[in-house]
Amino acid sequence: MTSSAATASQASDLNPQPEGPPPNPNPRKPRLALPAGACDAHCHIYGPFDRFPLPVDRSFTPKEAPETALRHLHERLGFSRAVIVHSQGHGFDHRPLLDALATGQGRYRGVALVRPDTPPEEVARYAVAGVCGSRFNFMTHLSARLSNDAISDAIRLIRPHGWHAEIHVGGRQLLEAEAFIRSIEVPVVIDHMARLDIAEGPDGPVAGAMKRLLDTGTVYVKLSGPERLSKVGAPYHDVVPLAAGLARHAPERVLWGSDWPHVNLHGPMPDDGDLVDLIAEIAPSEAARKLLLVDNPTRFFGFV
Secondary structure, eight states: OOGGGTTTTOOOOSSOSOSSOOOOSSOOOOSSOOOTTOEEEEEOOBOOTTTSOOOTTOSSOOOOBOHHHHHHHHHHHTOSEEEEEOOGGGTTOOHHHHHHHHHHTTSEEEEEOOOTTSOHHHHHHHHHHTEEEEEEEOOTTTSOOOOHHHHHHHHHHHGGGTOEEEEEOOTTHHHHHHHHHHHOSSOEEEGGGGGOOGGGOTTSHHHHHHHHHHTTSSEEEEOOOHHHHOSSOTTOGGGHHHHHHHHHHOGGGEEOOOOTTOTTOOSOOOOHHHHHHHHHHHSOSHHHHHIIIIIHHHHHHTOO
């Protein structure tokens, strides 16, 4: 049994109650018509639990949100491609992700959780299946953070496959990690606009660090998670100055993701139709939206 599936068959009594509410079951259809080939560059799946029970090494307990529900959502919103990011809700059991990649038949790419002790043959198997990156959490509520040396060791495992490193940081953690991110010798993407405090404004220190990293030419940022950053709530207009500023600064190195099913969010669940319509304010022109939703993800994630 591979390391990622070692505990998959064990039913867990750890955190048995799901943490946070389920996603909006009936999001409205967006007013914004998305370009053909639009990609949701950051989403997750959980379950189905009768096939993929939650393992003991998970860091939180999600509600069930299988690939079938994700596909239904994307058909309603107008997405034909997506990047499924493996989540600590399934620990290191990657079977749900691998199953979704096989089901999608090219519709999806995947992001795994690779550690220094992940067997190289397991990484190679993930690559064949359609995984194209590994996520590294700096957020302590999701897992014990790997040291920079350990992340570097894991990156040595993924580099031969042409993968990227996905960095999940919170606010001013980015300032501490900026030099290390610059040292990473594979392409990098920063999740959720670094989850910064938007009270600092679109030109604050964390936003400045993101722009400096974007200027390297090898770092991208996901303009996702406005529901986590907003101070005023839906439809999250207070996040637009930050997201639109990043899109203007580096239009060829921005990506967009829904972050569905919005786990570990304890406020009101967003309407995913609102999130899609916000794209029109972040990227006002058709050309900018095509870069954000089609051209950039096609190039970065290797869609064909």
